[in-house]
Amino acid sequence: MSDIIFSGLNPAQKQAVEALQGPVLVLAGAGSGKTRVLTHRVANLIANGVHPSEILAVTFTNKAAKEMQGRIEKILSDPGFNSLSNTSNPGSTARRSPLVAHPSIGTFHAICVRILRREIEHLGNGLTREFVIFDTQDTLSLMKVIMKERGINDKEIKVKAVLSHISGMKSQLITPEEHFANLNMNHNRFAQAVSELYPVYERRLIEHNALDFDDLLKQTVEVFDQNPEVLEKYRQRWRYVLVDEYQDTNFVQYRLIRQLTDTHHNLCVVGDDHQSIYAFRGADYRNILNFEADFPDATVVKLEQNYRSSGNILNNANQLIGYNQTGRKKNLWTESDPGDPIQIYEVFDEREEGQHIATQVKQLESDGQPLSQMAILYRMNAQSRAIEEALMRAQIPYQIIGGTRFFDRREIKDVIAYLRLIFNPRDDVSFLRVINVPSRKLGVATLEIVKRYSNEYGLSLFQILEHVDDIAELNEGKKFALREFREMIYRLQDYAKDKPISLLLDMVVEETNFLKWLDDGTGEGEARQQNVRELSSVAGRYDSADNSLAAFLEGVALISDLDRMNDDIESITLMTIHAAKGLEFPTVFLPGWEEGMFPSSSSQFSPEQLEEERRLAYVALTRAEEKCFISHARQRMLFGQRDFSSPSKFLSELNEDCVERHTAASKDLGFGSRRKKVNFDHPLLSRQPKTKNEAIFGIAENETEYKSGDRIKHAEWGEGTIIQVSGDVIEAAFAGMGLKKIVASVAPIERI
DNA sequence: AGTCGCTAGTTTTTT
DNA sequence: ACTAGCGACT
Numbered sequence: 001m002s003d004i005i006f007s008g009l010n011p012a013q014k015q016a017v018e019a020l021q022g023p024v025l026v027l028a029g030a031g032s033g034k035t036r037v038l039t040h041r042v043a044n045l046i047a048n049g050v051h052p053s054e055i056l057a058v059t060f061t062n063k064a065a066k067e068m069q070g071r072i073e074k075i076l077s078d079p080g081f082n083s084l085s086n087t088s089n090p091g092s093t094a095r096r097s098p099l100v101a102h103p104s105i106g107t108f109h110a111i112c113v114r115i116l117r118r119e120i121e122h123l124g125n126g127l128t129r130e131f132v133i134f135d136t137q138d139t140l141s142l143m144k145v146i147m148k149e150r151g152i153n154d155k156e157i158k159v160k161a162v163l164s165h166i167s168g169m170k171s172q173l174i175t176p177e178e179h180f181a182n183l184n185m186n187h188n189r190f191a192q193a194v195s196e197l198y199p200v201y202e203r204r205l206i207e208h209n210a211l212d213f214d215d216l217l218k219q220t221v222e223v224f225d226q227n228p229e230v231l232e233k234y235r236q237r238w239r240y241v242l243v244d245e246y247q248d249t250n251f252v253q254y255r256l257i258r259q260l261t262d263t264h265h266n267l268c269v270v271g272d273d274h275q276s277i278y279a280f281r282g283a284d285y286r287n288i289l290n291f292e293a294d295f296p297d298a299t300v301v302k303l304e305q306n307y308r309s310s311g312n313i314l315n316n317a318n319q320l321i322g323y324n325q326t327g328r329k330k331n332l333w334t335e336s337d338p339g340d341p342i343q344i345y346e347v348f349d350e351r352e353e354g355q356h357i358a359t360q361v362k363q364l365e366s367d368g369q370p371l372s373q374m375a376i377l378y379r380m381n382a383q384s385r386a387i388e389e390a391l392m393r394a395q396i397p398y399q400i401i402g403g404t405r406f407f408d409r410r411e412i413k414d415v416i417a418y419l420r421l422i423f424n425p426r427d428d429v430s431f432l433r434v435i436n437v438p439s440r441k442l443g444v445a446t447l448e449i450v451k452r453y454s455n456e457y458g459l460s461l462f463q464i465l466e467h468v469d470d471i472a473e474l475n476e477g478k479k480f481a482l483r484e485f486r487e488m489i490y491r492l493q494d495y496a497k498d499k500p501i502s503l504l505l506d507m508v509v510e511e512t513n514f515l516k517w518l519d520d521g522t523g524e525g526e527a528r529q530q531n532v533r534e535l536s537s538v539a540g541r542y543d544s545a546d547n548s549l550a551a552f553l554e555g556v557a558l559i560s561d562l563d564r565m566n567d568d569i570e571s572i573t574l575m576t577i578h579a580a581k582g583l584e585f586p587t588v589f590l591p592g593w594e595e596g597m598f599p600s601s602s603s604q605f606s607p608e609q610l611e612e613e614r615r616l617a618y619v620a621l622t623r624a625e626e627k628c629f630i631s632h633a634r635q636r637m638l639f640g641q642r643d644f645s646s647p648s649k650f651l652s653e654l655n656e657d658c659v660e661r662h663t664a665a666s667k668d669l670g671f672g673s674r675r676k677k678v679n680f681d682h683p684l685l686s687r688q689p690k691t692k693n694e695a696i697f698g699i700a701e702n703e704t705e706y707k708s709g710d711r712i713k714h715a716e717w718g719e720g721t722i723i724q725v726s727g728d729v730i731e732a733a734f735a736g737m738g739l740k741k742i743v744a745s746v747a748p749i750e751r752i
Numbered sequence: 753a754g755t756c757g758c759t760a761g762t763t764t765t766t767t
Numbered sequence: 768a769c770t771a772g773c774g775a776c777t
Contacts, residue, residue: 382768382769385768385769637768638768639768639769640768640769641768
């Protein structure tokens with residue numbers, strides 16, 4: 001009768017889905033059907049009479065939350081499931097579709113926001129339910145201001161370092177007082193500064209009615225600690241709790257889960273200590289290793305059958321992770337065929353590596369594999385450049401995840417800052433961001449005066465504008481500009497009361513003349529305008545929400561780049577291995593397996609960090625379903641330095657029977673063999689070699705064989721004539737397109 | 753107020 | 768090598 005819930009599950013998965021009561025630990029190896037277990041378990045809970053609203057499922061990313069939501073809805077809306085839940089739950093009527101009542105599914109942060117919007121005023125510290133969320137940039141500018149006020153030199157004491165230290169403490173629930181008490185005689189200037197800044201920073205956040213990301217979790221735990229009756233309410237509401245990627249939890253997240261489940265113990269955590277790759281941001285995989293100690297009566301289920309990768313790929317991954325001392329031994333196995341061995345290529349340098357990948361991609365594509373089934377996963381974003389150039393040259397469409405995020409772009413943050421100020425006039429950080437954007441001729445001098453009054457009267461900067469006429473130091477021009485700004489914000493606030501967010505956003509853009517301000521005649525300005533328009537369409541998705549302004553701001557604060565990944569476009573995906581966790585691709589390319597690169601040089605002296613790198617390599621390998629190409633270069637340009645590199649130690653930890661090694665390096669490192677012809681007649685090239693390697697190997701960057709008068713063909717613009725060449729930059733005239741500047745080494749051009 | 757040039761900092765990143 | 772961010776200059 002319970003076909004829909006149990007069909008297609010293996011015995012271990014079935015056990016995890018069936019054990020509904022009490023603590024359950026699911027150790028889920030890579031590709032072992034973890035999400036399947038989670039979703040079917042939720043369905044089984046509901047089938048057994050648990051009301052959807054009594055279930056809480058917590059994830060780390062929006063993407064994971066969304067996926068789980070979608071899959072649960074799919075099961076629950078299945079006709080087979082509905083008849084099932086009606087028979088086993090006689091109280092429900094046929095009309096009560098499970099879609100009406102949702103389980104609570106969300107990221108730690110999103111769940112905490114939801115709790116805090118109702119409960120934060122219990123803290124009685126001045127924070128109201130209209131609080132705003134400060135992202136990394138906001139906290140950065142707040143901390144800069146604080147340090148400046150206190151005369152702490154941000155050259156000597158790095159703002160970012162201070163914040164990351166504070167963040168670490170907050171996620172360990174260490175208060176400023178505790179940190180201060182821990183300062184010992186050996187304290188250095190940095191620790192000293194942190195102990196001075198931490199309490200001020202905390203106070204300032206409250207004054208701004210703002211919470212940073214750590215606060216979302218920390219303040220929730222605090223509300224629960226201080227108000228047992230509030231905690232009790234949530235314990236009774238969420239009688240069943242599930243946590244995904246449990247190995248990635250940090251201390252405050254662990255505390256929160258314990259708080260929520262300590263009376264009923266109906267907690268199911270799913271994770272894989274071998275895939276713990278976020279120690280650097282506070283994740284502690286010991287949380288998953290300690291689960292049985294925390295809950296001695298826990299049911300432990302190991303999911304060891306892998307449904308994702310071919311035998312050879314899995315063998316390599318298993319053998320590699322076996323080199324780690326810590327972690328539970330697991331034995332991932334598969335019924336799949338061995339498939340292709342992992343292909344390991346030695347190449348000359350990063351340029352040739354890119355070329356090599358591009359060639360393989362082309363080959364696979366012509367063999368009929370869509371680009372969307374391939375991914376290139378690297379250790380760090382800086383590696384993408386050489387690969388991008390090669391892909392561009394080969395005219396292979398690609399999509400990059402990571403780098404500068406859409407919502408971190410300046411123009412996007414500016415527009416959002418307006419919305420935040422409209423929503424919360426106490427938000428000084430947003431005020432300062434927009435007060436002179438677009439320019440209102442309000443400079444530092446004017447703002448200093450406003451700030452002084454703000455400090456003196458304990459009012460926010462915007463509130464001071466209400467009394468702008470009483471400020472004697474301001475001349476009529478400045479008063480006028482400030483009044484205009486104030487009235488505009490008032491108008492927009494009025495507008496926000498009954499208009500959906502997308503209209504409000506359009507109004508902001510119009511009132512501020514924002515698009516005009518962005519138009520600087522360059523392509524970059526155009527791109528910025530386009531970004532603002534895209535934001536408007538993103539906003540449209542929140543229009544139907546209850547309080548669409550609040551919903552939008554919250555969504556924007558908690559959104560990430562991964563959420564914008566587009567599966568529809570036929571293109572190959574480039575991203576870091578970290579970003580690829582949880583994803584899978586039929587074909588995976590893994591460039592840069594060299595000592596110092598992967599494993600990263602920072603793990604050189606730390607066995608713990610080396611193990612984390614190895615787990616990362618494990619994650620990388622287990623993303624691949626059928627084909628896996630690893631490459632390592634003999635020399636690589638990194639941080640402006642060309643260095644020799646040796647193959648990653650991870651390459652020697654693979655299973656020799658399941659790999660094939662190739663040397664693709666077209667050139668040897670021998671002197672002379674790589675000497676390239678450089679045209680020293682050209683005024684720009686007739687100069688001394690700049691780098692040692694250039695001198696030794698004759699490697700000249702920006703080397704181009706194009707000269708003015710040459711005819712070229714551009715993939716997009718058609719045929720054209722080169723007008724001018726400066727280094728790698730070519731200026732060419734294209735029929736009907738006019739003059740275009742292109743970068744020879746990168747652009748999709750060929751000589752005709 | 754906006755542009756120009758110098759400097760520092762570049763693992764990984766969610767929220 | 769590259770870039771973002773800041774201080775100095777025009």
